[in-house]
Amino acid sequence: MLTNSELVQRVTPHAKFLSRAGQKFFFKAMRLADVSATLDFAQKLKLRKRLDDLRTAHTTGVVLSEAQSQPCLDIAAQSGLVAMVELRISADELTRSRGWKSVVSRIAHTASIFARHPALAGYILDCEIGQDALRAGGLENARRRVRGVVKTIKGRAPEAMVGIKVRPETRALSILEEDFLYAEIPALKPVEIRDFVVALHNLAEARPVVIEFKDASPGQDEAVAVAFGTGAAGVVAPPVPAPVSHDWLGVRMMRASDVMPFVTLNGTCPPQPPKMPMVSVVICAYDAERTMRACLESLRGLDYGNFEVVIVDDGSRDRTADISMDFPEFRLIRQPNKGLSVARNVGMQAARGEIIAYTDSDCVVDPHWLTLMVRSMIENNFDGCGGPNYAPHEDGWIEASCAASPGAPCHVLVADDRAEHLAGCNMLFSKAALAKIGGFDPQFTSAGDDVDICWRLLEAGFKLGFSPAAFVWHFRRNTVKSYYGQQRGYGRAEAMLHQRYPERFNAIGQIAWRGTIPGLARTIPGGSRKRVLWRTASAGAQTLFDPGLTLARVIPQTLEWTLLSAFALAASIVLGVPLIAAAAMLALGPIWALYYAWHAPLEKSHESFAARLLIAYLAYTGPMVRTMTRYKTRAKALTGLAGADGVRQRPTIDWLRRTVRLDYWNDESITRDRLTDRMLKLFARSGHSAIVDAGWNDYDLEVRPNPWTRIELKTADEEHEAGKVTNHVLARIKSTRITRLALAAGALSAAVAAIAGLPEIALGLGALTMAGAVCIAAEMAETGRIAHRATEQCATELNLAPLGVLVRQASGTQAVAAARKPAGAQLASQERTAD
The missing domain is CATH 3.20.20.80 (Glycosidases)
Known part of the structure; x- marks a missing residue:
């Protein structure tokens, strides 16, 4: 036939x-x-x-x-x-x-x-x-x-x-x-x-x-x-109906488009965007010989008439540069290894296009990637735009299982075509927008650069869009070792991002996305059913929503939950109480991981019990590795400030109100704004996330050194003659809501056990609660020490003379200033009762 x-x-x-x-x-x-x-x-x-x-x-x-x-x-x-x-x-x-x-x-x-x-x-x-x-x-x-x-x-x-x-x-x-x-x-x-x-x-x-x-x-x-x-x-x-002819002879010329709807496309699909600005595709590569040729071959096949490719070889030690030289139509820049963000900035500076497209050396782009993406940017007036990335076929079941495990780069949407975050392997920006915010932050050498650039663009008032059909194939980490390495990299990046954007993180240090990740909700128990808005402003239209991913939905997958469950299990064994509740808590983590493995998008050719079991294992351990790395990175940054030298005066401590007060003198008109700004920068450098108050509270800065405590810093100035100023700093140490809830839960449990006639259990729970309270008190003392040392360090940098009791013999200007100590401002009277 x-x-x-x-x-x-x-x-x-x-x-x-x-x-x-x-x-x-x-x-x-x-x-x-x-x-x-x-x-x-x-x-x-x-x-x-x-x-x-x-x-x-x-x-x-x-x-x-x-x-x-x-x-x-x-x-x-x-x-x-x-x-x-x-x-x-x-x-x-x-x-x-x-x-x-x-x-x-x-x-x-x-x-x-x-x-x-x-x-x-x-x-x-x-x-x-x-x-x-x-x-x-x-x-x-x-x-x-x-x-x-x-x-x-x-x-x-x-x-x-x-x-x-x-x-x-x-x-x-x-x-x-x-x-x-x-x-x-x-x-x-x-x-x-x-x-x-x-x-x-x-x-x-x-x-x-x-x-x-x-x-x-x-x-x-x-x-x-x-x-x-x-x-x-x-x-x-x-078919499009032919219009009625009004010619007196009843004669009209027939056009193919009158009856056949695809003639006007003339075989071009998808159609080219109305404008075709020059796009510079930047590839940052480091030891990428495994995927480099496939990446460049796909770029060679792009169906877009006005683009260039800039390859930045960031100090590769393999054949990455040699492979790149096989594509003479692309520009190659070689430099010593300086990290991903520096390489992205180098590509941006070398780009000739008004739009800069970033994808990774381990990606293969769709032929119409730029066509669809540029159309979205032009039609919606976006300053940046991104698309999805999908894992290509893997030959082995272990590689496929690693690719299907959680933690791959993803986009976060606040609307169907608006994004909060774009995956670094598939994102476009206007060169003008990147230049206005200063490009990528060099401190992000391997991960986190895409999150940082998106948040900075949004804070600067730019629009980030999403083109869901403009996808790339992204080769995932296909060994268990490389998968864990990727998760550790994400953990370090999250710790660094937390310093700059503490308001975007939840109580346990995870990024609290304001949007949704399409498809992620169904891999979490209770998230498979979409919410349906049956009646909307548009008659007959139906809107679907993914359930919101709150902390409560994902907490069994966290390290904190696992440690708390293990502690509860150990306490139950010591106290001789039934283990069912603690064991159930501990089992929720593996159950969540198994649920993810069952719903993970695994290739049919690799479908097996062993593959699903490996996905479950990585889904359980991957977040643990990521969280431990995040805490280790933050702890490493905190040790520098906690052990700083240069303390000159003893603070005035109000133990009841949990405040630490320091006073300084200067005759150079140095105001509290300069001191506050210096403290903000110091906390950011040292890994303590700090938030500037918007004016609704009675403090200037809130510092979050750990999940259990907070520092509220309040400053005031007294102006004297000839430009002389007295600076007052009050640091109020507070416990966090999660701390108070944990202690209240322990005390309530002990009380319930006592009322129920279980004195041994009540005594054990009370002892645990007391031990927790002592630990929190020690943590608050350490937080106060951090506030004391940070304030002293910033005051020293600004050449402010201490007015309190000196720790060591002051000389020169400091001794004179101490002798001429003016009356202090009544900061303490302004503070609220600590809760």
Whole structure:
């Protein structure tokens, strides 16, 4: 029947797009509404001619009803078109148990008949149900039944793709078992189409999106271009009706675009953006010979007409530079090893483009990466933009398991097309925006640079966008050793970021993202079900939300929870109380890890019990390694300040109010603002996160040296004649909320045990609580010592003379200043009662 071997190649999903014979394939399809289920020979010849004309007009596929599939699939194959077969399920069949088995049997029979047909690309399940009926019948019940149908089809036709046809009001029907997302939309404005496609992409994650326009419209050519320009892998469009002729002869010229919706694309898919500014792609490489050639080969194949590639070899010791020289069209810069951020800045300075794109040497870019990304930046006026990154195929199951484990680079979204964070392996920025904030911070040598640059851009008022179809393949750390090395790098970066952005971290030192990470919630118990907003401002539209990832949802995976559980278990053994509660607490961590492993996106070719078990092991231990490194990095930074010399005066300590007071004198008009600024910089350098008060509290700085205590620093000045100033500093030491809650919980438990007539348990719990209180008191004393030494160090740097009791013999100006001590300002009277 077929004479061209290319026509028998299957269409398969390949990340955000479709693939055929190893090449990207765009599904540009039409329905054959006027074709009956039975055709005679003449009708078949006529249909063959019609399909040939469609293919000539850049149409690549057709959508057939279940009845049309029998006569039309063979003819579509002869014309070189692929077909999607639509299988309909009525609302009654979906929501009622009666007759459901016959529906499944019918669909299974159809799937079996055409399972190996060369023209079959896949099946579309059209669930004809409205939003109200879906809500009344039960969303989870409907999804469970649809999931069963999808599994039935895959069992009968494993090579065929399966998608569920959703509408704006039934997007919640989408399930993870689909191979692609298929959505029908009404006539919308171009901006609305773009927003709809972007929302579908985020719902689809690493799967293609196919759009069907329900009705023809005069602006359909633009609508098709917008859909493909936003990253749709396929569009199903009706023929555009010809306008009524008003010529007195009734004669008009026919255009192909009047009846065929894909002619105006002229085979270009996706269409190029309206403007094509020059883009400089910067690759920072260090010992990257394993992936360097594949990376540069993919850049050579970019479908964008105005770009350059700048390679910064950051002191590689392998063949990275030699491989780069095999690509003479790219510029190579070699430098001694100075770290990732310096290399990124070097590439920025050497770039000639007005947009700078960063990807990593272990990435392979999609051919339309820049086309889609630049279009998003231009249409939305973004100053920066990013996209997703996906793990490519791995040959071994260990490599695949490491790639599927948590901790890979990811994006954080605050809206469907707005980002709080962009992954460093896939991000674009305008050169002007980078230059305005001073480029990347050189202290981030291997990780954390992308988080820092995004937060600084946002704080400077720039807009960060997200283009969900502009993806790159990112080779993950594919050995257990390298995986742990990556987690340690992230831990060090988090400790460094905590110094600068303490307000963006939660109580135990984790980054408290303000947005969501698509797909992450379902890997956590209780997060698999999306929240559905059934009624919105747009009539008939349905909005889906991932559950918020609060600390309570992820705390069993933390090191702090594991240590607390182990302590509770040991205490239960010592006190002779039942171990059930403590053992249950300790078991939550492994349970969370097993849940992640069960839902992790592992390749089917590597699916095995051993692979899932390795993922669970890494999911449990990886966060521990990351957290321990974070604490070690912060502790290392803290030791420098805690042991600083140069203390000149003894502080005035109010033990009841937990305050430390220091006073200074200067005759150079040095005010408290300069002292506060110097202290802020010192705390940042030493690893103590400090927050400047916005004016709502009675202190100037809040310092967070550890999870258990806080320092509230308050300053005041007394001005004297001839520019002489007395500076007063009051440091108030407070416990954190988590500390107070822990002590209160211990005391309450001891009280409950005593009331219940369990004196031994009450005594043990009381002793533990007292021991904890003593430890907290010691920690608060150490915090006060830190506040004392930091204040003294900053005062010394500013040449402020101490006015208190001197620790050692003062000389010169200090002795004179001490003798002329003026009356102190009444700072203590201004403070609030410490709680």
